[in-house]
Amino acid sequence: MKNDSSSSRRKFLQQIGATSLVAASSPFASLAAQQKAEERILTYDKKITANDKVRIGVIGFGVQGHYDLGSALKVPGVELAGICDLYPGRLENAKETYGNDLFVTRDYRELLNKSDIDAILICTTDVWHAKMTLDALAKGKHVYCEKPMIYKISEGHPVVAAAKKSGKVVQIGSQRVSSIGLAKAKELLAAGEIGKLNMVNSVNDRQSSIGAWQYTIPKDASPETLDWDRFIAITGKKIPYDPKKFFWWRAFKDVGTGVAGDLFIHLLSGTHFMTNSKGPEAIVSTGQFSYWKDGRDLPDVMSGVMQYPDTPEHPAFQLTLQVNFISGTGGQELTRLIGSEGIIDVRGNTITVKHSIMPEAPGFGGYDSLFTFSKAMREEMQKDFEAKWTPEQRKKKTKEDIVYNPPAGYNEHVDHFTNFFDAIRTGKVVVEDAEFGFRAAAPALACNESYLTKKIVRWDPVAMKLKA
Numbered sequence: 001m002k003n004d005s006s007s008s009r010r011k012f013l014q015q016i017g018a019t020s021l022v023a024a025s026s027p028f029a030s031l032a033a034q035q036k037a038e039e040r041i042l043t044y045d046k047k048i049t050a051n052d053k054v055r056i057g058v059i060g061f062g063v064q065g066h067y068d069l070g071s072a073l074k075v076p077g078v079e080l081a082g083i084c085d086l087y088p089g090r091l092e093n094a095k096e097t098y099g100n101d102l103f104v105t106r107d108y109r110e111l112l113n114k115s116d117i118d119a120i121l122i123c124t125t126d127v128w129h130a131k132m133t134l135d136a137l138a139k140g141k142h143v144y145c146e147k148p149m150i151y152k153i154s155e156g157h158p159v160v161a162a163a164k165k166s167g168k169v170v171q172i173g174s175q176r177v178s179s180i181g182l183a184k185a186k187e188l189l190a191a192g193e194i195g196k197l198n199m200v201n202s203v204n205d206r207q208s209s210i211g212a213w214q215y216t217i218p219k220d221a222s223p224e225t226l227d228w229d230r231f232i233a234i235t236g237k238k239i240p241y242d243p244k245k246f247f248w249w250r251a252f253k254d255v256g257t258g259v260a261g262d263l264f265i266h267l268l269s270g271t272h273f274m275t276n277s278k279g280p281e282a283i284v285s286t287g288q289f290s291y292w293k294d295g296r297d298l299p300d301v302m303s304g305v306m307q308y309p310d311t312p313e314h315p316a317f318q319l320t321l322q323v324n325f326i327s328g329t330g331g332q333e334l335t336r337l338i339g340s341e342g343i344i345d346v347r348g349n350t351i352t353v354k355h356s357i358m359p360e361a362p363g364f365g366g367y368d369s370l371f372t373f374s375k376a377m378r379e380e381m382q383k384d385f386e387a388k389w390t391p392e393q394r395k396k397k398t399k400e401d402i403v404y405n406p407p408a409g410y411n412e413h414v415d416h417f418t419n420f421f422d423a424i425r426t427g428k429v430v431v432e433d434a435e436f437g438f439r440a441a442a443p444a445l446a447c448n449e450s451y452l453t454k455k456i457v458r459w460d461p462v463a464m465k466l467k468a
Helices: 006-017 032-045 063-073 088-098 108-112 128-138 155-164 181-191 228-235 243-247 257-277 377-387 412-426 434-453
Strands: 052-060 077-083 121-124 140-147 170-171 197-205 282-288 303-307 318-322 332-339 342-347 350-355 400-404 457-460
Touching: 052 108, 052 412, 063 077, 063 121, 077 088, 108 128, 121 128, 121 412, 128 140, 128 155, 128 228, 155 170, 155 434, 170 412, 170 434, 181 257, 181 332, 181 342, 181 350, 181 377, 181 400, 181 412, 197 257, 228 400, 257 303, 257 318, 257 332, 257 412, 257 434, 282 434, 303 400, 332 412, 434 457
Parallel strands: 052 077, 052 121, 121 140, 140 170, 197 318
Antiparallel strands: 197 332, 282 303, 282 457, 303 318, 332 342, 342 350, 350 400
């Protein structure tokens, strides 16, 4: 299936290149984002030849499968060659959307065996991610795998090793790491705009039944139409038929990874990208069932705290994670980088920097013990303080705030897929490869482990291994 959107996409990218991406008052109005946009313009101006075409197959055509395929097909030269899903209604939907000639199957191995498929998009239940990735690499396919890359921490090293051995491109689906917004936040942090980093607060709250994964279940759902036995085969368990576990799978630990695997993973991926971090060394989490008591066995409200060590890439900092599926805020998404001289707020691709810089002189007077001393002592110490510190040194320093807004219509999801297909065509390295994916997935999954065992999980971020 061809996609011919290069003209409109190129026009949009030219607008990016002509846009001032940071407030004019900012001392960091670099050309980094503009250069990235110009690089994209060259890519889309290039005529796509037969050798440049990438044919893809999609495993899992649910909500994320639809979104992933839609974004992938916006990249010029990408063609759809087949779709796999266990539910026939989704295969019918695929043919209604992409034509009756489209190859469809309920057995993902049939996609892997097709010689005309170059890359596989894995958009399935978490429990299948590692198995399908390994199988696809063994068949010589490039792999785009939705986050989390793995269902169990023990699956991480085998996937990383297989990716390296295969020589194929593996990219994990946390699209924020390809966004121009996070690139700007990363640049500002590295430039010392907020001083020395010491904490990151990251929140992704929702307040809706759909946000809590209560997706519509079709009227014809049954063990036969959902191919239930094939669906649960990977678990090694005899799980009684439950359509919720098929369509609301994120909420059930037999096949999904809850808010940690769905949303903590995004917050971790973004934080690791902006800080260049390899990961935390201590992880603890807690959760509760507050509202969505629908049979799920993973909580609808969860918080995590992670300690990151002092490394050559970044100073020691603490990361807090929060997901609330019944938040009276109406839902919010915010990552706040807190430093010694200010904060960087990341809301999608909008970046705001606010400064708060302490005066050079130490505190003296006001809410201080000074007023409890005798008058003579107060006057003597006041003279000493004024002699040592100038009025300028006693003032808080000020810097103008920075506000960065992406161009209207910017789509980080398409950018993420562009990076994936560029890597396939040119051999360049993607940001979110298997190792990056493992470094983000392991701490997220460790939050579930901590919640279930009520213990602190110790992690070696360099060796990527659990500590005893």
